[in-house]
Amino acid sequence: MxxxxxxxxxxxxxxxxxxxxxxxxxxxxxxxxxxxxxxxTSIKKGPECDISDPKNQAKRFSQYMEDLFVPKDNSYENTFLELCTARTNAIDPIYENMDTELEPLSETEIFKPIGKLNTGKAMDAFGISAEHLKTNRSILSPIFTTIFNQIVATKQIPLFFKTGITIPVLKKLKDPTLVESYRGITVTPTITKLFEYVLLPRLTKNFIQADMQFGFTEGLSMLIAAFLVSECKSESKDVTLKPLYMIAVDSQTAFDVVSHIILLDKLYECGIHPKLWSIVKDLYKDMSSKIKWIGEINDKFPIQQGV
Incomplete structure (x- = not known):
């Protein structure tokens, strides 16, 4: 060895x-x-109560995650959300009645994304992995082309596309007995990932990304952002001789609390095709997940916000 x-x-x-x-x-x-x-070996339920049974621990995680993905009244100024809601509600019937055709997906558009699926990952809830699709992509490509074009034509996503299995993963240096010390890593269906990969080039065709965005950008990383900050600091100290002020904002659980309505409104502003917009809207409708913890899988819970 x-x-x-x-x-x-x-x-x-x-x-x-x-x-x-x-x-x-x-x-x-x-x-x-x-x-x-x-x-x-235990998860705290309250100040004086610990849970040691894996099944009940999974249930506790499920309750925590379900509560996390439910929109709450945090005393924010909701004017912007109300405007986004009104516009989204107005867009929906207009797009429904628009006679706009979307060019059908080609077999090549399916074949290439199958090759992009990451291997070595956990199998989904149906026992399917990227390896299954990659090994047989010449056979599966025409089949998925027919299925995905049918989805695009009807603008309705199959319900099993919107499911997942969430595994709690402990955050660094956090108390392992507290449920809030864990972040959820969700394993979505492999076919859903493929469908998203197929739509991505068409969705991002009209996107204009800010020059100063380094996260989630191919070829860039946060190290480059840190380099720019250190260069500003050096120039301030050695050249301009002026103090440098910097503000860092840490938005906790930011991705978990993103409003679907605001997200759809942003997509509308990007000018994506009406059919694609309706597909993304349906993709975020009736989403659910299940908690998997020490071999136990709990009942599904709804996801009403978050990316």
């Missing part, structure tokens, strides 16, 4: 040296970080 591990390490190092790339670099970083696993 030691010999196998040594040879595996040498192979990775050789690949990095022979073919330097950002992907190989981050693989090396993640490999050297190691796996920090934290387990707990």
């Amino acid at each position: 030691r010999k196998e591990k040594y040879e595996d390490r040498q192979k990775i190092y050789s690949e990095i040296m022979d073919n330097p790339s950002m992907k190989n670099f981050y693989q090396l970083i993640n490999r050297n970080r190691g796996q920090s696993k934290t387990s707990t």
Whole structure:
């Protein structure tokens, strides 16, 4: 085993040296970080009550996640949300009656995204993984082309596309006995991921991204953003001789509380095709997930907000 591990390490190092790339670099970083696993035998339910049974722990996580994905009145100024709601409600019937045709998806548009699916990931709730699709993509591509074009034509997403299994993962340096110390990593159906990959080029065709956005951008990272900040600091100190003021904002659980209505309104402003807009709207309707915890899978709960 030691010999196998040594040879595996040498192979990775050789690949990095022979073919330097950002992907190989981050693989090396993640490999050297190691796996920090934290387990707990109990989850706190209250000040004086702990849950030790995995089934009840899964139920506690399910209650916490369900509450997290329900919109709440946080005493915000809701004028903007109300305007977005009014516009979305007005857009829907207009788009329904518009006779706008969307060019059918081609088999090539299905074949290429299958190759982009990440391998080595957990199987979904139906026991399907990316490897299944990749191995048989020449056979499956025409089948998925027919299915996806039917979905686009009817603008209705099958209900099983909108399900998932959420696994609680402990945040770094957090108390493992508290449910709020965990973030949910959701395994969505592999076919749903493929459908999203297929639609993505058409959805992003009209997007104009800000030049200063570094997260979720191919070829860029937060390290580059940090480099710009450090350069500003150096220039302020050595050239302009003026103080530099910087404000950092940490939005906790930001992605979990995104309003679907506001998200759809932003998509409308981007000018995406009416049919695509209706498909995304339906994709966010009646979403649900189940908690998986120490082998236990709980009942599904609705997801009413969040990306």
